[in-house]
């Protein structure tokens with residue numbers, strides 16, 4: 001038997017619940033994050049209409065001709081805004097690139113915070129006015145849900161509930177629309193080529209909007225790949241390397257991947273929309289004192305989020 005704890009939690013229990021419900025939510029998310037690093041979340045605050053329209057717009061974008069999409073490719077931004085074409089990103093240490101293309105949208109600073117100067121502008125798609133509106137709306141919804149989840153995690157860690165608030169306010173988070181394109185000739189595929197190679201996410205936590213097809217798998221502690229199943233209306237949330245680093249490995253950034261479909265389904269596309277929740281670039285990721293003791297000596301050097309991100313973007317081939 002493969003033991004794995006991916007509980008389904010109701011975010012309403014934390015946001016609108018009694019003290020007992022809030023405490024239970026913190027415990028459950030904390031437990032799951034110390035064991036498997038993954039949960040699924042119901043009542044995350046995004047309506048079904050918004051999620052449906054997001055998929056309509058994301059599909060429209062990736063259906064645009066390649067030469068139109070390429071107008072939105074900005075190599076000097078290391079894929080952080082706009083379009084990144086097929087064959088660009090690979091998992092750290094992987095021999096071949098992932099079988100995907102993607103779009104990224106970043107923070108919109110509206111309150112005069114000088115941090116705005118650090119972020120490149122978002123790229124608007126001229127051909128699809130609703131795409132721009134809907135992706136911004138989804139970004140804001142997932143950011144709000146993520147901030148609640150970080151409060152619950154802070155409580156679990158014994159920190160002040162608001163510990164993360166200033167660190168992630170106007171943070172460097174990214175919404176990514178991914179298209180895993182059809183594999184038209186499976187025989188021509190490089191033997192190691194997969195939709196998304198085994199990897200860990202770079203950021204604090206990832207909130208993933210239900211993929212349009214199966215394929216996401218997590219690596220369990222006994223080295224078995226285990227498929228992540230969700231109800232379509234839920235989101236999947238996992239720990240990233242920044243949170244693992246900050247918590248000195250108490251919370252686990254679990255390795256995951258997206259496998260290729262069986263041969264008969266290879267001509268179908270797969271879409272997914274992860275939101276990578278990042279702090280501001282200057283935030284210190286040094287291991288928290290509450291996570292260091294004799295049994296758990298400090299495992300990482302001190303670094304800011306910006307320094308760490310830079311190192312990781314080079315490793316995955318997005319930054320030269």
Ligand SMILES: O=C(O)CCC(=O)C(=O)O
Nearest residue numbers: 196201211216258272274
């Ligand atoms: O497409 C998915 O289901 C997961 C994508 C993912 O893990 C990522 O982009 O980091």
Ligand SMILES: [Fe+2]
Nearest residue numbers: 199200201256
């Ligand atoms: Fe991932």
